[in-house]
Amino acid sequence: MQGLIIDSVTKQFNQQAILNGVFFNCKISEVVGLLGRNGSGKSTLLKIIFGTVNADFKHLKLDDKLISKGYLSRNISYLPQDNFIPINLSVLQAIEIFCNTHRNDLLNIQFVADNLQTKFKDFSGGERRLLEALIIIYSDAEYVLLDEPFSQLAPLLVDELKQHINKIKSFKGFIITDHYYQSILDTSDRIILLHNGCNYQIQNTDDLILHGYLPDFRE
Numbered sequence: 001m002q003g004l005i006i007d008s009v010t011k012q013f014n015q016q017a018i019l020n021g022v023f024f025n026c027k028i029s030e031v032v033g034l035l036g037r038n039g040s041g042k043s044t045l046l047k048i049i050f051g052t053v054n055a056d057f058k059h060l061k062l063d064d065k066l067i068s069k070g071y072l073s074r075n076i077s078y079l080p081q082d083n084f085i086p087i088n089l090s091v092l093q094a095i096e097i098f099c100n101t102h103r104n105d106l107l108n109i110q111f112v113a114d115n116l117q118t119k120f121k122d123f124s125g126g127e128r129r130l131l132e133a134l135i136i137i138y139s140d141a142e143y144v145l146l147d148e149p150f151s152q153l154a155p156l157l158v159d160e161l162k163q164h165i166n167k168i169k170s171f172k173g174f175i176i177t178d179h180y181y182q183s184i185l186d187t188s189d190r191i192i193l194l195h196n197g198c199n200y201q202i203q204n205t206d207d208l209i210l211h212g213y214l215p216d217f218r219e
């Protein structure tokens with residue numbers, strides 16, 4: 001099985017090329033980290049894979065079947081950059097919507113178990129983000145897209161989220177983007193950098209300097 005194949009993704013906004021033939025894949029048991037400067041097209045790419053933004057051209061395959069929109073396959077879940085779970089839902093109600101197969105893993109997390117009846121409107125920003133990320137990580141889909149899962153979290157919660165991704169990754173393929181690039185490097189099996197509309201395989205931090213993602217303090 002080839003897993004999720006993303007090929008020839010092309011997108012312009014207002015005649016400006018954002019993505020220009022982007023291609024990579026993601027298999028089960030693999031975490032693919034997506035890095036890129038602000039505005040390089042990371043969120044747009046995840047939205048195109050999930051299906052909430054139309055590409056000018058794309059070729060998406062999931063387990064050898066051509067798909068038009070990720071969400072229609074029911075096998076791709078997506079954590080957007082902004083909150084997405086309605087604030088009047090309780091944690092338990094949200095879990096019942098998204099999580100069946102791995103529900104017990106989620107219910108065994110102390111913070112989740114302690115707050116099952118709490119509504120999303122009653123959490124802090126970081127707590128809400130953690131819960132939304134956990135619900136997507138433990139959702140039924142085999143492929144998980146995470147847009148800035150770490151950004152609102154204090155260091156201890158970042159570590160906790162990384163542990164959950166590691167715990168479940170033998171069942172799932174992840175594509176993750178965040179500006180906490182060290183957390184992306186720690187969590188990922190492979191790194192893809194988006195730059196000038198193209199994708200580059202990154203082997204080490206020198207490559208990130210070479211492609212202008214990290215400053216070169218040696219100069």
Ligand SMILES: Nc1ncnc2c1ncn2[C@@H]1O[C@H](COP(=O)(O)OP(=O)(O)OP(=O)(O)O)[C@@H](O)[C@H]1O
Pocket residue numbers: 013014018036037038039040041042043044045
């Ligand atoms: N709906 C839209 N209409 C016009 N331009 C858009 C639209 N959505 C995104 N863009 C532009 O496309 C570019 C890529 O945006 P995108 O949000 O994908 O970048 P990003 O890499 O996720 O950035 P960041 O790291 O800052 O979140 C930006 O220049 C943005 O202004």
